[in-house]
Amino acid sequence: MxxxxxxxxxxxxxxxxxxxxxxxxxDQISSMGSNLLMIYPGASAGPMRGGTGSVNTLTLEDAEAIGELPLVANSVPELSTSGNVQYGNQTWTSTVDGTTPEMQEIKQWTLISGSFFTGEDVANTGMVAVIGSTVAENLFSSGIDPVGEKITINKLGFTVIGVLDSKGAAMMGQDQDDMIYVPITTVQTRMVGSKNVRTINVQAETENSMTYVQSNIEELLRQRHRIADAAENDFNVRNLTSVLxxxxxxxxxxxxxxxxxxxxxxxxxxxxxxxxxxxxxxxxxxxxxxxxxxxxxxxxxxxxxxxxxxxxxxxxxxxxxxxxxxxxxxxxxxxxxxxxxxxxxxxxxxxxxxxxxxxxxxxxxxxxxxxxxxxxxxxxx
Incomplete structure (x- = not known):
């Protein structure tokens, strides 16, 4: 026996x-969003070639145009940078992610306190921030509600308006809670000085429509970027369902x-x-x-x-x-x-x-x- x-x-x-x-x-791929397509900038060509993302080819206008396509529920751009964060005598280094309010919807995030920023904050390049639980733990003492408090990111003043619930580690082991989310226009104009975006997250209305939406996105971006018929795309569309x-x-x-x-x-x-x-x-x-x-x-x-x-x-x-x-x-x-x-x-x-x-x-x-x-x-x- x-x-x-x-x-x-x-x-x-x-x-x-x-x-x-x-x-x-x-679970980790599902936490990234349901029915999600991710668009990245393409590779650089010529003698000094680079990999995916080495050339910034995506813009905020691309994301807005994609949002008008049939069967697209949401089109959400992202632009990230590193930020030195300070509150009182506490300092922390985190990732600052510029995005739009629809990000909360496609990622299905919940907040411990406060709220996410709005479309008006994006339009007005608002100096507001939503922080992850890791950032909150390292900047604020226990018992202090971060909502309403003033912090500085790279010496720029921001008001904390929300704290996200813990999401745990990402697929590659990164801490998803060590993030600060601000309006994308604020990152573009006041922190990075670029009109481009690094990623566009596209949520299809149904899982069955993802292939159709992906085909439409590729056709639209080729037209917008004026890519010749024989030329390669200057962007990459990844289907998370296929990855899963x-x-x-x-x-x-x-x-x-x-x-x-x-x-x-x-x-x-x-x-x-x-x-x-x-x-x-x-x-x-x-x-x-x-x-x-x-x-x-x-x-x-x-x-x-x-x-x-x-x-x-x-x-x-x-x-x-x-x-x-x-x-x-x-x-x-x-x-x-x-x-x-x-x-x-x-x-x-x-x-x-x-x-x-x-x-x-x-x-x-x-x-x-x-x-x-x-x-x-x-x-x-």
Missing amino acids: LGIIIGVAAVIIMISVGQGASKRIS EAMETATGTMTMLLASIAAVSLLVGGIGIMNIMLVSVTERTKEIGLRMAVGATESNIRNQFLVESLVLCLAGGFAGILLGAVGASLISKFAGWNTYVTFYSILLSAGFSALIGIFFGYYPAKKASGMDPIEALRFEK
Whole structure:
């Protein structure tokens, strides 16, 4: 049974680690917004070539034009810069992200206190800021509500009007709460001195319309940027749904690989049970002969040994399930990994252990049922 216990526990733990990683990736991409397309500036061409984002080709007007396309729910530009933030004698370095009020809607952010800035703040290059929970913790003492307080960012005065609820780490490990959001026009005119934007977030009305919206965006931007038919785009459109599907496929493959490696323990355990049952058949030869002599049929003997093998495997399987669930919980607690024990993994392990009991128990059971009763009664150890 020990081989089955270890094998089942290993399979459950490996699957739970893989499922946990997949769920974390899915949650992180979902937290970036639903039905979301992200547009980045393109790569630079010529002798000094650069990668994606090396040339600023997107503008606030591009974002406004995209917002007028069919089936586009929101079009939200972003322009980020680094900011040295000060409140009283407390200082902090954070990322300042210029955007529009629709950002809160597409990201589905909630606020601990205060409110997000408005379209009027964007139009008037308002000196207002919405801060993440990490910024609030490092600038303000406990008990102080940041809303209404004055802070300076790169020596410019801002009024805090809202504090966002915690969002945790992003896909690449960045702290999503170490951010300050201000009107994009304020960043453009007073902090960066640029009319361009670094990213445009486009939310489609439905998931099914994302391909159609993406095609329309590419056609519109090529027209606005006057790109010749044979020339490459000076922008990149990324579909987060496609990214999610690719990552889920990769984590699913890794999960199955880990589970397959762990399943070797189940195979070894099954061979061990077959050997033990063969020894049991030899040890109980006279018992088998006696049962046959008083009327037991071959099927009676075969079923007896099959049931014994099946019970051993199922008992080991259930013990392995408990051990695997506890092991996954301990890994999550002490190693900090996300683990997620699914009903699918439990059902797979229980079914696999039963299958092994039947498969590896059949040969000893067949051997026992095929004995000659007279020879069995004469058998001496």
